[in-house]
Amino acid sequence: MRLVVAITGCSGVTYGVRLLEACRQLGIETDLIVSRAAEQILKLELGKSVDDLRKLATRSYQPDDFTAPLASGSVHTDGMVIAPCSVKTLGAVASGVAADLITRAADVTLKEVRPLVLVPRETPLNLIHLENMARLKRAGATILPAMPAFYQKPQSIQDLVDFVVGKILDVLDVEHQLYRRWRGLKGNDY
Numbered sequence: 001m002r003l004v005v006a007i008t009g010c011s012g013v014t015y016g017v018r019l020l021e022a023c024r025q026l027g028i029e030t031d032l033i034v035s036r037a038a039e040q041i042l043k044l045e046l047g048k049s050v051d052d053l054r055k056l057a058t059r060s061y062q063p064d065d066f067t068a069p070l071a072s073g074s075v076h077t078d079g080m081v082i083a084p085c086s087v088k089t090l091g092a093v094a095s096g097v098a099a100d101l102i103t104r105a106a107d108v109t110l111k112e113v114r115p116l117v118l119v120p121r122e123t124p125l126n127l128i129h130l131e132n133m134a135r136l137k138r139a140g141a142t143i144l145p146a147m148p149a150f151y152q153k154p155q156s157i158q159d160l161v162d163f164v165v166g167k168i169l170d171v172l173d174v175e176h177q178l179y180r181r182w183r184g185l186k187g188n189d190y
């Protein structure tokens with residue numbers, strides 16, 4: 001399996017980093033693009049550089065490199081995840097504005113009818129954000145907000161992050177053990 005992973009300038013860049021780690025552990029190839037804004041937030045929130053992340057990915061590209069293979073639909077991938085996804089990037093994809101490699105690769109993913117998962121992290125949401133999400137949903141994308149659940153009794157921030165990353169992998173039909181599934185109140189499947 002080959003997945004495009006993009007990280008944009010949102011709080012919660014840890015979601016994208018954890019997704020890269022999980023893909024590596026699961027033997028999934030990743031093509032990484034980190035936006036310029038995400039680069040700054042990586043340093044601020046995690047003390048990490050893009051070079052640190054490149055080590056986790058199979059391939060990586062500059063966000064302004066339109067000559068990269070991902071800018072063309074002729075390169076086969078099994079889908080793309082933008083985690084976290086800023087409302088700026090979400091709006092650009094919703095409007096078909098392919099102004100950088102992330103939005104171009106997302107546009108290509110939609111036109112080739114491959115899975116596209118966007119993980120927005122913003123609150124509260126304005127009407128423009130909500131309408132952009134609805135538009136993307138109608139175009140075939142999955143909107144998977146960074147909304148961790150609490151029924152699995154998380155013990156750490158890592159557990160909360162793993163829940164969201166597990167949900168991303170669920171959408172892509174990838175088996176994983178990142179969170180414990182709900183088994184009903186008796187602890188068993190009914």
Ligand SMILES: Cc1cc2nc3c(=O)[nH]c(=O)nc-3n(C[C@H](O)[C@H](O)[C@H](O)COP(=O)(O)O)c2cc1C
Nearest residue numbers: 008009010011035037038085086087088089121122
């Ligand atoms: C510390 C910090 C946190 C931010 N958090 C968010 C956020 O959670 N969600 C969001 O949509 N934008 C957030 N932004 C704003 C985006 O980084 C900004 O809109 C940027 O243009 C996004 O560009 P990109 O989508 O190309 O990464 C944040 C900016 C900074 C500096």
